[in-house]
Amino acid sequence: MTDTLDAYLAHRFDWRPVDATFMGAEGHDDRLPRTGPGAAEAELAEIEALLARVEGDSAMMASDRQMLLAELRVEQSALKTRPRHGNPAWHTGEAGFGVISLLLPQSKPWKGAAIAARLAAIPAFLKDGRAAIGTAPTPEGWVRRAQAECAALATFLRADIQLHEAWDAVWSAPAEAAARAFEDYAASLDGLPYADPSCGTAHLELVMREQHRLEFGPAEAAARARDAFDRMGAELEEMARAIDPSTPWQEQIAALSATHAADEAGVMAEVTALDAQGLEAAQGLVTPATGYALDYRFFPDWARTVSKTLYFLFYRSPPAMNPGQGSTYWVSRPGDDMAAYLAANSTAMLKTVHAVHHGSVGHHTQNARARQAPSRLGRLAGTDCVMGLAFLGSGTLIEGWACYVEDLLMEAPGFYSPAECLLLKSFERRNAASVLVDVNIHTGAWSLEEAARFYAEEAGFAPARVAGEVTRNAMFPGSRLMYWIGVEGIRDLRRRWTGTTQGFHDTLLSLGHVPLTTVAEHMGRQGMLAA
Known part of the structure; x- marks a missing residue:
């Protein structure tokens, strides 16, 4: 049978x-x-x-x-x-x-x-x-x-x-x-x-309760995210004053785009070097995946049109049922404006988004660990499919980890500059902003126009990105809240962890692509968490 x-x-x-x-x-x-x-x-x-x-x-x-x-x-x-x-x-x-x-x-x-x-x-x-x-x-x-x-x-x-x-x-x-x-x-x-694209409060509550296994609902998620969004705005101002009292944090982050490679070949050389530096910096914090290859390549010519419009990711999880010996990581190529290309692929962006969040100890290490997960679904659930993860419930751990690990490498002395830490704080604030849009669209509290205005005027999203973000929020209820909530959940578990730092992160990744709550229950059963 x-x-x-x-x-x-x-x-x-x-x-x-x-x-x-x-x-x-x-x-x-x-x-x-x-x-x-x-x-x-x-x-x-x-x-x-x-x-x-x-x-x-x-x-x-x-x-x-x-x-x-x-x-x-x-x-x-x-x-x-x-x-x-x-x-x-x-x-x-x-x-x-x-x-x-x-x-x-x-x-x-x-x-x-x-x-x-x-x-x-x-x-x-x-x-x-x-x-x-x-x-x-x-x-x-x-x-x-x-x-x-x-x-x-x-x-x-x-x-x-x-x-x-x-x-x-x-x-x-x-x-x-x-x-x-x-x-x-x-x-x-x-x-x-x-x-109206709203899924309604009842369906959003179901997603949060069943898939993400959260003990709170949309209203509390929005309240927590609003508090965090406001708090991080103040933190950004304080961090910026410590770096340069005369320059607002937005301008300090924008200035990072001026530090970049000299040409297209330099971008490829830099991202591969930063990946190796990320693996080195993670020593003692988490066990990186080094036995499963990550092959950085330029986007192929055949994908030049679809990669700009469809959900064509830089990095996709390897096919769990046939993973082979490694994964491919696509690196963007320049268009007509070389200066814009180099600015978009600044050292700071290559380091935080590509080498850490997706590559090295981010999604790549996580996916390699998932191949040995004891649960069959733990090996499959994080597959990147046509429009997102195969099982949305795995997202609090998957996206939570990739965002959390960006900040984790602040614990590696010298890996980030103060301005890069400022950039990471802005990423975290944007993730909190996305919780607000996710919840408020689907509970009917905000119209799409209100969501777009919040992204553009308060959250600081680039104008060209706003419409796509709002559509993504509207199509996939509960998908954007898992980033920030996942990070917060990992931080809470780490505060309660009774072992070593590396032991915590290795245990966190050991069950594969499962809800973060499943990991917490495992840690609790094993006596790894303080009350």
Whole structure:
């Protein structure tokens, strides 16, 4: 008899085969997801049966059982209230990454027949997706994101894909048909009535309680974040005065962009050197992953268009079911404005965001540790899929760790300059700001316009970034609050830890991609935490 977790994965991969590709599961690479009218109802019936099975399976590992129940309960709620089949950007993302996922280095050896099959499947998939949406009111940001992705994917399929080393001329006809299908799909979305994207307080509470396993709800999360946001504003001013009393913190952070490599090659040399420095600085704080390679490469020419528009990450978690010997880390290339490129890739940004948060001891070390996790879901849940983590509940640990570890290296003497510490404090404040937007949009306290104004006028987000951030918040309730709340949770556990610093961080990462609360319970059972 198929065990319960295998039954769940069979269900997941049947409905979302692109997830299977990202996880490294075999046998699904030639298909796109099931959608169309009635799809949400059919999936809901399967979920209800799976829920009953998971609830009755006392033999499952407790952490796997809890994560499955949470995932199924939240998906059940979403399918009843705002199914992904009604989101036009879900369709464009799945169709696009159905092909792109098979062109990433982690998918070698190239599967030409599967790529051709997914290309051929795109027109019918988009037609079914459009039928699923019908004339239902749809949030404007979702429509605009889908149309932008359609334009990028049409360019990709007509030109850029031919730059990939796996390119096969037999793909030409299905690629052109898929490009036309994306254009037709984008045009068909014009005129849709717009809807409020709020998921509602009840669903957000469910996400926080079940997936993130938090003991408090949206109102308390917003209150905590507001206090922290205000407090960190004062801290930024104090830190800036200690560095240079005559220069505001915003200007001191902006000045960091003037320190950078001399050219494109220098950017690559600097980020690889900073990664090595991060590994060295972490000695005695956490055990870095050095046995699993991290290969820094420039973004490939074939991804030049889609990488600017789609959820095309610098770094993706390795496919847990087929991880190979290492991961690829994409480094951006310059456009027409070399000065802007070098400023955006300043030493401070390469160090904090790329070498530490994502590389070296950040996500890379975390993902390498997850490969040895005792829980099967602990090895899979943090997979970067089309629009985010495979299991949102793993995010308090995954994103909490990557943000926390940025600050952790302040404990390594000389690794950061005072101005770089100021930059990190601004990152933390922005994460608190995102909690406020996440909660206030989905409880109906703020309109999208109010959220955008807060990001731009109070939180200091770059104008070009605001619309995308608000759309991301609106599409994925509970996804942005996990960064700051995860950091706060890790700090609380560390205050209660009774062992060594390195022991704490190694234990924190030992269970893989699980909710932070699961780690806390493990530490408590092992007698590692003070009361």
